[in-house]
Structure formats: structure tokens, C-alpha cells
Amino acid sequence: MNISQEKVDNLNTVVKINLNPADYQPRVEKAIKEQAKKAKISGFRPGMVPTAHIKRMYGKSILVDEINNMLSDTLNKYLEEEKLEVLGQPLPKHEDDRKEYNWDFADDFEFNYEIGLAPEFDIDFTSKDQITQYTIKADEETLAQRVKSIRRAYGKMTNPDVSADDDVLYSELVQLSPDGSVFEDGISNTASVRLDLIKDEAIKASLIGLKKGDEVMLDIQAAYGNDAAKIAGVLKVDEETAADLKSNFKLTVKNVNRLEEADLNQEFFDKLFGEGTVTTEEGFREKITEEVETMMQQDSERKLQNDIYNYSLNKTQFNLPDEFLKRWLKATNEKLTEEELESGYNDFAKNLKWTLIANKITKDGNIDIKYDEVFNYAKMSLDQQFRAYSQQSLPEEQLAQYTVQYLQNKEQANKIFEEVKAVKVFDYVKSVITLDKKEILFTDFNKLED
Incomplete structure (x- = not known):
């Protein structure tokens, strides 16, 4: 040989x-x-x-x-x-x-x-490299929306005679022909139409002031901003059918439902935070502000990681064997068209470059990833998933057993390993560069480009 x-x-x-x-x-x-x-x-x-x-x-x-x-x-x-x-x-x-x-x-x-x-390249991060790290502060509008949401979640349902903004119309929806008559064998469904989800202001106005038994014609595409997923949910059809719908619908009000906001009293505070933890409206607002800004910190961290990602790509310039990689992508994805290859290749190349950069940082920075770190990260992720379905957390021993079973799947274990590695790479870069810390209102933060 x-x-x-x-x-x-x-x-x-x-x-x-x-x-x-x-x-x-x-x-x-x-x-x-x-x-x-x-x-x-x-x-x-x-x-x-x-x-x-x-x-x-x-x-x-x-x-x-x-x-x-x-x-x-x-x-x-x-x-x-x-x-x-x-x-x-x-x-x-x-x-x-x-x-x-x-x-x-x-x-x-x-x-x-x-x-x-793979190309040969060097990475030279120092304290001279500077990236902004934002501390997001809650603005009054965001706080007001959160307070309203929580008060409604703990409020009580009533049935007013006439609909108002933010009510829910329990309605019968029937598909209409172009001439306005009922479409034979068309779509019909009984659904709860939330006025706060209606995108078109004129349509929303037409649904305010309605009583039980009132009928209106509804342009469902305009009402939901051509959002096929929301339309499909209301009509109980698949998204493809929802996206292709051109018909108007007759909406007949069967009932008006209104969720009254809970009173800001001690009983409400105790339900939210435990007995005696909060005793005033001022204390309630402080707690809500703390909760909202904690959630916003996750947005700030995602923004910082994305900025480090882009900064690293711009700072570390190298070429890839592009023509070979395109042939390889075609060879391993038989259904991939030339158009799809060309339109998606730049994103593929960026992610590959970042993978090479991350691997280089891991090697040069002597970043070690231990099993305990992978296990704890997987356990935290599973705990968050379970909490999404139940307020009651799993016992520690049971959660640990689920984590062991989860990591026995090689594909899942590799995914968690890569996520832990990514976190440690970002943490390493943050420890080397200079983070320029700035406070910013949430409304202004949302205007920043990724």
C-alpha cells in the first residue's frame, strides 16, 4: 500500500x-x-x-x-x-x-x-479590545404592562354586557363567500377572540361595543396581521390552510368575557410573594421592577454574546476552502439546490469560522470542560423545562436521575457539551477584554441593532 x-x-x-x-x-x-x-x-x-x-x-x-x-x-x-x-x-x-x-x-x-x-490563524484578545455591556433598566411602560399582566393573571372573570378594549369575545366564526353569503362546507369554529391580539386598529374598533348575539364581518388576515400561526389557532386549521385563506368570516358574539384586574391589597401581595413579604404598593412595584430587570439581564447577556461573536469574526480574518465546502455540502445534502446553497452559504461559513475561533480560544486558553459542569448545566436546563409546565419543582434526586438518562443519549450529551463550551469561551473573552458598562432603558435597548 x-x-x-x-x-x-x-x-x-x-x-x-x-x-x-x-x-x-x-x-x-x-x-x-x-x-x-x-x-x-x-x-x-x-x-x-x-x-x-x-x-x-x-x-x-x-x-x-x-x-x-x-x-x-x-x-x-x-x-x-x-x-x-x-x-x-x-x-x-x-x-x-x-x-x-x-x-x-x-x-x-x-x-x-x-x-x-482548516486555516491557521492567531487570536489576540487584550484589554484594548472593548465591547459595551448593557445594564437594562425597566421603563414605565414596560413596568405598567407587567403589573397589568400579573393583576389580570390573579383577577376574576366577569361577563359584561358590552365589549371593551382587552376583552375576549367568545364567538362563532363562519367562512363567507365573496358575495357575503355563508360558504357551503366552509370553515366554521367556535373560538375565543382576544381583542388585545387584533393588529388592525380599525377592525379592533369594530369589535368594541358589541353585545351577545351581535354579528360583524371579519377580515381575519388583516385582523391578525397575516400571522398564519395565530389564524390557524383561532380557526383550528393547519397553518398552510390559514396562510392561503382569502375569505372573510362572520363573527357572532356568544359571550363577552372580561378578566378584571386583582386589587392591590395584602391578600394579593401574599399570594405573589408569601405572607408579609410585601405590604405596600411601593414594595410591590420594587419587587416587580427587580423581577423584570432580572429577566432583562438575560436579554443583555444575549446581546453581549452576539456582539462578542461578531467582534471576534471581524477581528480574526482568515479564509476557508469555500469551493470544497460547497461541494461537500452538496454531496452530503442531495436535496440542496444551487440557489439554497448560495443563499445559505455565508451563514454556514460564519458559523464555521466561529467554531474554529471558539476551538482556538478553548485550546489557547486551556479551557477545560468537566463532566460536573456538563451535568449541572443539563440539570438546570431540564429543571427550566419542567418548570414551564408545572410551578412545583421536581425533587433533587428525581431531577438528577432524569439528567443521567438525558445525557446517556450521545447526541443530547454533545449538544449540552457544546453549549457549556460556548458559555466558557464567552466568559473567557469577557475576562480578557474591557467591558464598557452602560445603563440603558429597555425601550432604547430594543432599538439597538444586533
Whole structure:
């Protein structure tokens, strides 16, 4: 066997593997013998099928399989020994497809593989690198919305005679024909129409002041801003049907529901925070402000991570073997069209560059990722998922058992590992660069570009 490398440039190389009969025949003969022991063929006792018979019947397919296995083993070992950092996977060169072999156990074979190489680059983060870290403060409008939401969540349902802003119309919706008549065999459904979700102000105004039994015509696409998911939820149809709807609907009010806001009294405060923890409206607002700004801190951290991501890409300039990577993407995604490849390649390349940068930071910064860190991160993620469905948290022992089971799935474990690595990489960069800390109102923060 002979294996050699022909470097095309710093990002592309070709590995050539030459096999002669002496290289592959021992493996093929061994595979034929093993097949003979297991074969069940009419006229022969189990385990007594002559190897010559197996070779005559299945020899070529066994030869192909063994050579493919041999090529894979040989190539992987070569890449490891040569310490080549490969992007994607090696691709057989097209001219190899045109070579004709007899496959008669006496051929000399030559296989060529295109390989894309990771670029060499340096990362030099110092305290001179500066990125803004925002401390988000809650504005009055955001606080008012949060207070209203909480008071409504603990409020009581009433049924006023006439609808007002933010009410819910329990209604029958019936699809109409273009002439305004009821569409035969059309869509009909009884649903709760929340006025706070209506996007079109004119339509929303037409739904205010309605009584039980009133009818109005509803342009459902305009009402929900062409949001297929919301329309599908109201009409109980699939999103594709909702997106294609052109019809108006007749809305008949069956009931007006109103959620009255809870009073700001001690009973309400105790339900929210525990007995005696909050005793005044001022204390209530302080608690809500603290809660809102804690949630906003997550937005600030996401913004900071995104800014570090973009700053790193701009600061660390290097090329990728783009043409090779495009061929590799096409080879591994048969349904990928040229248009999809071209439109999505830049995002793919950015994410790949960030992966290389993160790996470099991990190596140069001696960042170690321990199993306990992966386990605790997975446990925290699972706890958050469970809390989304139940206010009562799982017992610690049970949560730990779920985490162990979760990490036994290799794909899930790798995902958590990468998330932990990303967090540690961002933390490392934050410890090296200068963070310019600024306070900003939530409304102004939302206007910032990512």
C-alpha cells in the first residue's frame, strides 16, 4: 500500500491511496471465510458452505465492502498521524468514478480524496479590545404592562354586557363567500377572540361595543396581521390552510368575557410573594421592577454574546476552502439546490469560522470542560423545562436521575457539551477584554441593532 499527499494550497490537499492485491486479499479472504461459516444456502449444511462457492456468488460485493472499509480505516489513520485538521469530510475525486476495474481480486486500485483544511490563524484578545455591556433598566411602560399582566393573571372573570378594549369575545366564526353569503362546507369554529391580539386598529374598533348575539364581518388576515400561526389557532386549521385563506368570516358574539384586574391589597401581595413579604404598593412595584430587570439581564447577556461573536469574526480574518465546502455540502445534502446553497452559504461559513475561533480560544486558553459542569448545566436546563409546565419543582434526586438518562443519549450529551463550551469561551473573552458598562432603558435597548 502506498499513501501520499499532494498539497494544492494552504486550504486544499489531495490524498492518494494505492492498493495492490497483497494489501487487500488477506482481508477479503478472511471475510469470505466468515461469510461461509454464517451462510445458509440450500444444498449445504450450516457452516459447511465451500469458500469457493461464497467467492463465486458474493465475491465482488465482499471485495467492494472490504476495500471501502480498508480505505476508510487507512484514510482516517493517515489524517490522524499527519495531524491534518479537516473541514467537512474527504470527498472522492470525480475522475475516480470514471476508472474501470475488473474487480477480479487481481486489480491495482488508485483512489484520490479531496480534503479541505482548516486555516491557521492567531487570536489576540487584550484589554484594548472593548465591547459595551448593557445594564437594562425597566421603563414605565414596560413596568405598567407587567403589573397589568400579573393583576389580570390573579383577577376574576366577569361577563359584561358590552365589549371593551382587552376583552375576549367568545364567538362563532363562519367562512363567507365573496358575495357575503355563508360558504357551503366552509370553515366554521367556535373560538375565543382576544381583542388585545387584533393588529388592525380599525377592525379592533369594530369589535368594541358589541353585545351577545351581535354579528360583524371579519377580515381575519388583516385582523391578525397575516400571522398564519395565530389564524390557524383561532380557526383550528393547519397553518398552510390559514396562510392561503382569502375569505372573510362572520363573527357572532356568544359571550363577552372580561378578566378584571386583582386589587392591590395584602391578600394579593401574599399570594405573589408569601405572607408579609410585601405590604405596600411601593414594595410591590420594587419587587416587580427587580423581577423584570432580572429577566432583562438575560436579554443583555444575549446581546453581549452576539456582539462578542461578531467582534471576534471581524477581528480574526482568515479564509476557508469555500469551493470544497460547497461541494461537500452538496454531496452530503442531495436535496440542496444551487440557489439554497448560495443563499445559505455565508451563514454556514460564519458559523464555521466561529467554531474554529471558539476551538482556538478553548485550546489557547486551556479551557477545560468537566463532566460536573456538563451535568449541572443539563440539570438546570431540564429543571427550566419542567418548570414551564408545572410551578412545583421536581425533587433533587428525581431531577438528577432524569439528567443521567438525558445525557446517556450521545447526541443530547454533545449538544449540552457544546453549549457549556460556548458559555466558557464567552466568559473567557469577557475576562480578557474591557467591558464598557452602560445603563440603558429597555425601550432604547430594543432599538439597538444586533
